[in-house]
Every structure is written in structure tokens, then in C-alpha cells.
């Protein structure tokens with residue numbers, strides 16, 4: 001398992017852990033703020049995302065202890081711009097999820113060619129996060145639009 005910068009990898013993994021834990025809190029929080037006709041499926045989707053973020057946090061924590069390091073007790077930044085619309089929630093989630101995706105890419109770069117296990121883990125997470133981002137982008141499209149049609153920021 002030698003050959004990669006263990007300290008750097010642990011630091012990336014801890015950032016991932018914190019970012020995913022922030023996701024748990026953020027999605028749970030968002031799920032309280034959805035009203036109107038679409039409430040039930042949207043609330044349940046947001047809570048599924050909270051559960052998935054918790055699973056991702058567990059996976060990152062397990063990787064940290066696998067490497068003999070100590071998992072952070074911290075939590076990533078929690079944005080709350082008090083924007084209640086579902087579009088705003090989804091756009092905010094795209095921004096924060098892209099930070100997690102960058103961390104998984106950084107992990108892949110740090111371990112590439114040195115650890116099949118960590119490489120495989122990073123690749124699987126990149127796959128999961130990119131699929132997730134794609135799903136959110138589809139939710140932000142307008143009906144009848146096949147391409148990304150994000151409304152301008154602030155609307």
C-alpha cells in the first residue's frame with residue numbers, strides 16, 4: 001500500500017467525510033422546507049439524499065480507519081441562504097456536491113497507480129456523484145427541454 005502520500009490521502013478523506021456529513025444535515029434541513037403539491041415526493045427524495053450522504057460518510061470514515069488514521073469529528077460548511085424554492089435548493093445542492101466530486105477526483109489523483117482499493121473506491125464515488133449531479137440537472141430542466149436549462153442565479 002506504500003507509494004502514495006498517506007498524510008495527503010487522509011486529509012482528503014477527512015475532507016470528504018466532513019463534506020458528506022454536511023450533506024446529511026443540509027438535505028435533512030432542506031426536507032423541512034418544501035411545501036406545495038410536489039412536497040411528498042420531493043421531501044422523500046431529499047431524505048434519500050441525506051441517507052446516501054450518510055452512507056458516503058460511513059465509507060469515507062471506514063477508509064480513514066483502514067489507513068490507520070483518525071476520522072475527523074468536524075463537519076463541512078453548511079450553507080443556508082434561506083432560499084426556499086426547490087430550484088434554489090437544487091442549485092445549492094449542485095454547488096456543494098461539485099465540491100465533494102472535486103475531492104473524490106483529488107483522491108483518485110493522489111492514489112492512482114498506488115492502491116487499487118482506493119482507486120476503485122474513488123472511481124465508484126465519482127460515478128455515484130456524477131450520476132447524482134446529472135439527476136439534479138435533469139430536475140432543473142424545464143419540461144420539454146432536453147438540454148440543461150438552469151434558471152439564472154438568484155431567481
Ligand SMILES: [Fe+2]
Nearest residue numbers: 020053056100
Ligand atoms: Fe456523496
